[in-house]
Amino acid sequence: MASAEILSVGTELLLGQIIDTDAPTMARILAECGINCQRRTTIGDNFQRLQSAIEEALTRSDIVITIGGLGPTGDDLTRDAIAAALGDSLLESEEARQQLIQFFQSRGIEMVESNLRQAQRPESAQFVPNPNGTAPGLICEKHGKVVIALPGPPGEFNPMASGPVRDYLSTLYEKGSDRAGQSIIHSRTLRLIGIGESSAEARIKHLMDSQNPTLAPYAKVGEVHIRLSAKAESIEEANRIIQPVEQEVRKLLGPAVYGVDEETLAYAVVQLLLKRGQTVATSESITGGKIGEALTSVPGSSGAYVGGFVVYNPSAKRDLLGIEQDLIDQYGPVSKSVAMAMAANCRIKLNTDFAIAATGNAGPTADVDGKPVGLVYIGIADQSGVRVFEHQFRGIREDIRARVVQSALAAMRELLL
Amino acid sequence: MASAEILSVGTELLLGQIIDTDAPTMARILAECGINCQRRTTIGDNFQRLQSAIEEALTRSDIVITIGGLGPTGDDLTRDAIAAALGDSLLESEEARQQLIQFFQSRGIEMVESNLRQAQRPESAQFVPNPNGTAPGLICEKHGKVVIALPGPPGEFNPMASGPVRDYLSTLYEKGSDRAGQSIIHSRTLRLIGIGESSAEARIKHLMDSQNPTLAPYAKVGEVHIRLSAKAESIEEANRIIQPVEQEVRKLLGPAVYGVDEETLAYAVVQLLLKRGQTVATSESITGGKIGEALTSVPGSSGAYVGGFVVYNPSAKRDLLGIEQDLIDQYGPVSKSVAMAMAANCRIKLNTDFAIAATGNAGPTADVDGKPVGLVYIGIADQSGVRVFEHQFRGIREDIRARVVQSALAAMRELLL
Numbered sequence: 001m002a003s004a005e006i007l008s009v010g011t012e013l014l015l016g017q018i019i020d021t022d023a024p025t026m027a028r029i030l031a032e033c034g035i036n037c038q039r040r041t042t043i044g045d046n047f048q049r050l051q052s053a054i055e056e057a058l059t060r061s062d063i064v065i066t067i068g069g070l071g072p073t074g075d076d077l078t079r080d081a082i083a084a085a086l087g088d089s090l091l092e093s094e095e096a097r098q099q100l101i102q103f104f105q106s107r108g109i110e111m112v113e114s115n116l117r118q119a120q121r122p123e124s125a126q127f128v129p130n131p132n133g134t135a136p137g138l139i140c141e142k143h144g145k146v147v148i149a150l151p152g153p154p155g156e157f158n159p160m161a162s163g164p165v166r167d168y169l170s171t172l173y174e175k176g177s178d179r180a181g182q183s184i185i186h187s188r189t190l191r192l193i194g195i196g197e198s199s200a201e202a203r204i205k206h207l208m209d210s211q212n213p214t215l216a217p218y219a220k221v222g223e224v225h226i227r228l229s230a231k232a233e234s235i236e237e238a239n240r241i242i243q244p245v246e247q248e249v250r251k252l253l254g255p256a257v258y259g260v261d262e263e264t265l266a267y268a269v270v271q272l273l274l275k276r277g278q279t280v281a282t283s284e285s286i287t288g289g290k291i292g293e294a295l296t297s298v299p300g301s302s303g304a305y306v307g308g309f310v311v312y313n314p315s316a317k318r319d320l321l322g323i324e325q326d327l328i329d330q331y332g333p334v335s336k337s338v339a340m341a342m343a344a345n346c347r348i349k350l351n352t353d354f355a356i357a358a359t360g361n362a363g364p365t366a367d368v369d370g371k372p373v374g375l376v377y378i379g380i381a382d383q384s385g386v387r388v389f390e391h392q393f394r395g396i397r398e399d400i401r402a403r404v405v406q407s408a409l410a411a412m413r414e415l416l417l
Numbered sequence: 418m419a420s421a422e423i424l425s426v427g428t429e430l431l432l433g434q435i436i437d438t439d440a441p442t443m444a445r446i447l448a449e450c451g452i453n454c455q456r457r458t459t460i461g462d463n464f465q466r467l468q469s470a471i472e473e474a475l476t477r478s479d480i481v482i483t484i485g486g487l488g489p490t491g492d493d494l495t496r497d498a499i500a501a502a503l504g505d506s507l508l509e510s511e512e513a514r515q516q517l518i519q520f521f522q523s524r525g526i527e528m529v530e531s532n533l534r535q536a537q538r539p540e541s542a543q544f545v546p547n548p549n550g551t552a553p554g555l556i557c558e559k560h561g562k563v564v565i566a567l568p569g570p571p572g573e574f575n576p577m578a579s580g581p582v583r584d585y586l587s588t589l590y591e592k593g594s595d596r597a598g599q600s601i602i603h604s605r606t607l608r609l610i611g612i613g614e615s616s617a618e619a620r621i622k623h624l625m626d627s628q629n630p631t632l633a634p635y636a637k638v639g640e641v642h643i644r645l646s647a648k649a650e651s652i653e654e655a656n657r658i659i660q661p662v663e664q665e666v667r668k669l670l671g672p673a674v675y676g677v678d679e680e681t682l683a684y685a686v687v688q689l690l691l692k693r694g695q696t697v698a699t700s701e702s703i704t705g706g707k708i709g710e711a712l713t714s715v716p717g718s719s720g721a722y723v724g725g726f727v728v729y730n731p732s733a734k735r736d737l738l739g740i741e742q743d744l745i746d747q748y749g750p751v752s753k754s755v756a757m758a759m760a761a762n763c764r765i766k767l768n769t770d771f772a773i774a775a776t777g778n779a780g781p782t783a784d785v786d787g788k789p790v791g792l793v794y795i796g797i798a799d800q801s802g803v804r805v806f807e808h809q810f811r812g813i814r815e816d817i818r819a820r821v822v823q824s825a826l827a828a829m830r831e832l833l834l
Contacts, residue, residue, distance in 0.1 A: 014455075014457060015444050015602075016444030016448075017441075017445070017604075018441075019436065019438060023459075024437075026433070027432050027433030028432065039431070039466070040431060041457070041458050042440075043456060045633070049455065071614060110613075112616060114619070115615050131811065158813070185432070216429070216434070218435065282706070288712065289701065289706025289707060289727060290706060291706065293706040293707040293710055296704075296705025297705070297818075299781050299814060301729070305705075305730070306730040307728045307737060308727045309725075309737075310727065311724045312713055312719055312723060313723040313724055315723060316725075320726075320766070350736065364716050397716060
């Protein structure tokens, strides 16, 4: 089994000023390509340390993948460090130079001289095109080893890693005999709502000792994930190993399982609505548009989600939704009555089957009318009336708002089931 | 300045099945204690590789901090690997043993034999109490080096790292003469909009060689950050070092600098509106509520942001904003004309000083009326009329939507300046 190491480059990453999500993605892709990731390292923007780290990794592993440090500025040193570690000189590619010039022209942005560094590659490198930015990736093959360089911004990294680089890695060892007996790790994640991590684990306890697939529960914001990971010779075989265990887990957990892998709760709600040919609208105060944003993050959601209101200020609740000022004055904007009116009036104004409303206090200070931080009312309207759910959430402003979105979508899903 | 490395331990981390948030936290704590974090490494649950990684790190750095692998199960190997790397044997502590037994008794959980491994420590180690779990931390001092072991679960890691371990690290070099001349690193980030990374760097080029503070530019989604990092004996002194350079950068970059540190573009817009006593509303199609969400993520935004409309489906543009069906049919929902009407009608309906509108195609497929993925129209209405901005963004659905929010807020800010 071929071995690999991942090298994340950047002082910001090293000092913890940003969280590295690229390296975990790359590690998952390696596992799916049957390549054994044995170490990940983070190094700052320091030429000497970067070169040493690449050299060390090459003594241990067949493949070294760097992420970051391909930008146009003086502290972007990955290209130079790879060239130094491989004993290559840097060449400027006329084709890459023209592409860069075009990239800037098409966007009407001025190109400065330093941008041309991105048209350089180590002698043994091929470029990997970057349709989402100016830094092409690099694949260098030398002395039986492979060094791959990917850009750090996730919008550029993700398409390149899961596209051309994944394709390259998955075919790399087909040529030789190394491929024989090689195994991959493939995972499938079941997403759960309305059940805690330990309760979920207790219900599937007898499956937790399984060796292939292995099962692991993870607590997430407002939900729980159970990952099933199989070792096999192909993704198809892994899926065959996972399938009966997944069925057993689903039988034990019932409707708590709302989706798999990258399917969000908003995705589950949109699919249920599309299947039933029904529509929903939103009426948001505390979340300021976050529920609408979650629903519209699902491609094809326009068939199920019509639109809605952001009624952040009490005046907007009155002006847009026609909620009586008296009602707001009597109960306060954070109240069961206002949540009910928000949901009912929204549904009528947009002529939808359902409407979701959310009002509450996200903090940091108590409400004008004394409602505590974290108090939330969620209303779900359908033709028969409005259901209201009261919650008291904890955490900082953004945590509370994220919990409101999850709870509102969970309530909507429950009604649809 | 003392140097440190962080070693994250766990196959799940290594394979990217969970995201490492502990190591970035630890890196920030080190910087605040004046310790230079020069490398972070992630290793799986493999005794040999773990021992080697600890030994290597000790050759390079004064302090090695491991996170994870202190649990009770067979794949928790950090204690043993540290002992092996330091040439220590493992001792069982009677006190720790009693504490473990009590921990389980007080929770009514059965203790299995393997739990007693957590009462073991390398000879040169002291325990760090863990009030939130069964794995105590370890601090080993030997041959002038320090190895610290922390548990991985964030609920146990965070209190231990920011409590006793931080206290230990911050006083570590006070005892001896090493403390003399010890320095901390303190950073301040300037946030820029409307200028590219390389253009920004070109304008402040003569400052880029500065050694204290150092300057580093970073490209973010739709914006650029410039971090100024000073080495000093205190945060106050660091701020005094940063201040004149910050002023110089601000002079060179002018209004491109919209905020510092954690201040978002939405924060800048809200502050400008509050200062002028003016209000804004939103009318969102492509972003589905994301602009409203950004504005309401700012505490105190209710004084400036009134609310708005999510008009995702064309029918909502008609029903909620009173946009003529003829106009939508003639130009399509993704058009300059519809963006203008969305902004103008929204402003009138909510009686605000400004309104922000966004319509476009976020993909993944071309629009019904053939508008390409990434084509976006942003409208900003004020009393004098509506300005419309056309953009062609690239990337996946979520990237495009994030760019729209940034561009809309940037246009709003520009109008306010």
